[in-house]
Amino acid sequence: MYEQEVTIRPYQDSDAESIVAIINRDSLHLQNGMHIHEFERFLDEPGARTREHTFVANLHDQIVGYISLCFVETTNGRKVDSFSAVDIPWRRKGIGTILFQFILNHLNAVVSQEDRTIHFVLRVDSRTTGMLELARSHGMEKKHTLLLLRKDDLVHIRNCYVTPNYSFKSPTLQQADAWASIYNDAFQGKKTVESVVYELEGASHSDLNILAFHPGEDEPVAFISSQLVGDRGDIATIAVKQDYQGRGIGHALLIENLLRLKNAGANEITLSVNSANLKAIRLYEKVGFTTYATRSYFFKQISPALEVPLSSK
Numbered sequence: 001m002y003e004q005e006v007t008i009r010p011y012q013d014s015d016a017e018s019i020v021a022i023i024n025r026d027s028l029h030l031q032n033g034m035h036i037h038e039f040e041r042f043l044d045e046p047g048a049r050t051r052e053h054t055f056v057a058n059l060h061d062q063i064v065g066y067i068s069l070c071f072v073e074t075t076n077g078r079k080v081d082s083f084s085a086v087d088i089p090w091r092r093k094g095i096g097t098i099l100f101q102f103i104l105n106h107l108n109a110v111v112s113q114e115d116r117t118i119h120f121v122l123r124v125d126s127r128t129t130g131m132l133e134l135a136r137s138h139g140m141e142k143k144h145t146l147l148l149l150r151k152d153d154l155v156h157i158r159n160c161y162v163t164p165n166y167s168f169k170s171p172t173l174q175q176a177d178a179w180a181s182i183y184n185d186a187f188q189g190k191k192t193v194e195s196v197v198y199e200l201e202g203a204s205h206s207d208l209n210i211l212a213f214h215p216g217e218d219e220p221v222a223f224i225s226s227q228l229v230g231d232r233g234d235i236a237t238i239a240v241k242q243d244y245q246g247r248g249i250g251h252a253l254l255i256e257n258l259l260r261l262k263n264a265g266a267n268e269i270t271l272s273v274n275s276a277n278l279k280a281i282r283l284y285e286k287v288g289f290t291t292y293a294t295r296s297y298f299f300k301q302i303s304p305a306l307e308v309p310l311s312s313k
Contacts (some may be wrong), residue, residue, distance in 0.1 A: 033229035138297035233266035
């Protein structure tokens with residue numbers, strides 16, 4: 001509808017306030033509750049190249065949407081996560097399709113220039129409309145689905161299992177290497193110490209990031225990371241070294257984190273888990289989490305050899 005009128009340009013510092021307002025008007029946005037300084041930090045995550053790949057969509061001299069692309073090196077190659085939104089009053093008018101087409105054009109240009117394959121990732125929330133159709137119409141392949149869980153009864157948080165007497169400590173910046181090591185061992189990832197330092201420095205509640213130590217050992221073997229946005233706690237990651245999995249450490253960390261989030265003022269706690277991870281799902285259900293939505297991940301490989309004719313828009 002607005003194909004000839006919408007213009008997309010690179011991000012400028014003065015755009016931050018408008019973008020954050022768009023994010024916070026959308027209760028389903030992954031970054032909902034973000035402040036301007038947090039958005040600026042997000043753009044400068046080490047290695048992600050996000051600031052240079054952030055754009056705004058203008059219509060009638062008004063910012064009506066934005067795109068942020070994050071480049072991540074993984075063991076399977078280079079992945080690009082997208083964070084984007086159309087402002088609520090401008091939805092269902094074709095602007096989302098324009099933004100999506102711009103992303104594909106832009107990534108094709110990057111691939112052509114850098115001669116490296118990109119795996120573009122699109123997250124599709126079950127509570128939204130339109131994104132699923134976009135993913136399918138552009139030949140994207142669904143790889144996996146996350147269950148979105150929440151716990152809103154924080155009166156009773158009880159330990160469902162008898163666990164060893166693990167000790168818990170909030171990480172220091174000097175332990176960033178241990179944090180990265182745990183993550184990479186648990187998920188076969190490529191997280192860097194620099195990125196961990198960035199994450200820890202940006203934490204608004206340092207005690208909501210926790211390292212777990214096995215009795216009698218000096219090196220941490222697991223961690224949990226979470227944040228508090230208003231009165232909602234969100235658990236981002238639970239990672240346990242492979243040699244220590246199945247010993248109750250993940251459960252012990254979860255209970256410790258729930259108690260800390262409650263004490264910090266959370267009235268509700270959310271997390272996500274792969275729908276195929278039945279063991280973790282059973283644990284979360286035992287401590288009172290229930291499913292309220294799903295988020296599917298669609299992938300599209302963009303390679304130098306695949307020249308896809310796209311519009312110039």
